[in-house]
Amino acid sequence: MTAKLAKQLKDFPLYPQDGKQKDDTCVCVFEFGLIRWYVLEGQPEGNDFTLFCIVVGIAETEYGYASVKEMEGIKVAGSRYGLGMLSIRQVPGFKPCLLTEIQDKRLQDFLSRLYDEQ
Numbered sequence: 001m002t003a004k005l006a007k008q009l010k011d012f013p014l015y016p017q018d019g020k021q022k023d024d025t026c027v028c029v030f031e032f033g034l035i036r037w038y039v040l041e042g043q044p045e046g047n048d049f050t051l052f053c054i055v056v057g058i059a060e061t062e063y064g065y066a067s068v069k070e071m072e073g074i075k076v077a078g079s080r081y082g083l084g085m086l087s088i089r090q091v092p093g094f095k096p097c098l099l100t101e102i103q104d105k106r107l108q109d110f111l112s113r114l115y116d117e118q
Helices: 003-009 068-073 105-115
Strands: 028-032 035-045 048-056 062-067 075-077 085-087
Touching: 003 035, 003 048, 048 068, 048 105, 062 068
Parallel strands: none
Antiparallel strands: 028 035, 035 048, 048 062, 075 085
């Protein structure tokens, strides 16, 4: 967790975006291979940080909570593929934007399934 991200998330604590649906603001994105965590909100919880995100690229795309400490602890040896240790990383240069502005078909399909049929 960088100081810059902690500062960004001060404006997006847990729950104030409830009900915004596709109009939620994505504060930052974390990635690991094809998996993406689109972070909508977050706040300190004890000595950790809890994030509310949409996770794309695992079996099912879903809303969920993530612990920054748990994410930082995930390491996968990539030496078999000529890579070093792989870990979840924040996408550099991402600027906060509405979910609808993100060019990820999996994310947009998920949002459409949830909200376009209402």
